[in-house]
Amino acid sequence: MRLSQFHLATVKEVPADAEITSHRLMLRAGMIRKLASGLYTWSPLGLRVLRKVEHVVREEMNRAGAIEMLMPSIQPKELWEETGRWQKFGGQLLKIKDRKQQEFCYGPTHEEVITDFARNELKSYKQLPVNFYQIQTKFRDEIRPRFGIMRAREFLMKDSYSFHLTQESLAETYAAMYQAYTRIFTRLGLTFRAVQADTGAIGGNASHEFQVLADSGEDAIAFSDGSDYAANLEKAEALAPTIERPALTAALQRVDTPTQKTIDDVAGYLKVSPQQCVKTLLLRGTEGLVALCLRGDHEINQVKAGKLAELPDEPVLASEEEILAATGTRPGFIGPVGLPDSIPVIVDRDAAVLGDFVCGGNADGSHYTGANWLRDAQITRIADLRNVVDGDLSPDGHGVLHIARGIEVGHVFQLGQKYAEALNATVVDDQGKPQLMTMGCYGIGVSRIVAAAIEQRHDDAGILWPEAMAPWRIAVCVINPKNTPEVAEAAEALYQALSQRGIEAVLDDRGLRPGGMFADMELIGIPHRVVISERGLAAGTLEYRARNETESRAIGQAELFALLG
């Protein structure tokens, strides 16, 4: 590509509210322009990068035996009513009407459409297993789009859906997809982890998220330093402590804490550590209120709480009025001691081994010290309720957990029969009897990968693309071509030679001053650069510099070609 024939649109200034690096750099490099909240136009430069990601994804999906197809982005309401998700998907579902007032949605995902396709197309177990995929624009009406392309409303996704007669067959394809994803993210030059994920309300047997590690990531993941265990924070199990509950030594004593409502305030006021306190949360259960007790320095894990039989899938805190009615006190002073018998007390594993602890007094402005389980407060059940923290033992028994931030770029999921059942997608088995198909689904956030890569690979000057994602692999910069025809000719010749070898090169023939040219090429992250100038021609060598190096070096043309493989 000759830059004089391209539309490069770098800018120096970027809105003050573009907060994260990838958003700022994508705007500065002119890769994207915002059209409306969560909607972005991909410029020619941005699209080149997006296509590179697509290319790798497509190659590896094909290699893994998946078959590409394309489904409509607009989907009819009726299909979504069959699975119950027209209502259940909630506000993220963008609903639209056509001129006949027929209702549709802009697809946020394609389980309904693919399962409808499958039930019509697949008739025999001999057609299974099969794995269909597409690379398609999706729309989710996010409550709060942010971070540019990272959490946009419209985005590009690769989604695939596999169909099986047996769970074993599903497990095989799942493993193949796991491998394919590993290859994809490795080829894209990303530092990532596959982490165990919660299977959520859908159920299913297994799920992994592929997380690109970056401090700006929205997800927290826990990983072991002594094994390959990794899980997202929602899923990671907090093991039962190995210590026994200490023998009680203190008497239960009520103390005044007139204004101290938070654990930090209470602990500071009473001069004890938060670890010696028990925090009690009252939630709306399926039958009346439920108390959850955690150690003061720990945080509740909502997913784990949602799995308790006493609580709904998505638990919510009780209101102040409900708490007042049930306990006679307000949030901040609730404790397990002296709660009404009707309220089950579910205690986290770590809170359950505390002795002589501090807890709320169930009366405004008071707490207990010297509280002990069994003597002073009953335990209905002990459960894992908390988020793991840095330093916890790994659940697989090897090593210690650490917490990192990640950007979710891929997700593999053993769906099971939920959609096949709702849409009655069956094939006949070898006995001639209809069987529900079992499904897997596998997603990759293609557009999000572009932003994730920048989060991971940038410096003060701009983006450092991995080779596989770079819009061009090498930039040929020409200095003062107008003054010296030989320089222009040499640059043109090198550009032609690179192109003939199939090396994607960009010739910067815009006639800019050197500073502007270098700054642009660094900003847009071209991995290799060669400068052609009078000075270099005289020396008979090429002036080469890699994007991640700070010094140029003189090399011959043969060496350059070898370098670019």
Next chain:
RNA sequence: CGGGGUAUAGCUCAGUCUGGUAGAGCGUUGCGUUUGGGACGCAAAAGUCGGGGGUUCGAAUCCCUCUGCCCCGACCA
């Protein structure tokens, strides 16, 4: 959905408190001088100050209202 901001030239922003004929930098156009890390000079084009309503002799500025966008929070296969 709750809370807080914000909307002025192509872009990034001043100006609003204290009402009086619209500003800067960058970018763009033309001419000239320049040419190894975002050059300089001269000249020029460019805004219904988000929309509507009101107050006033006079509104970017004050009041009402609508809309867009952003931030924090809750939410997120």
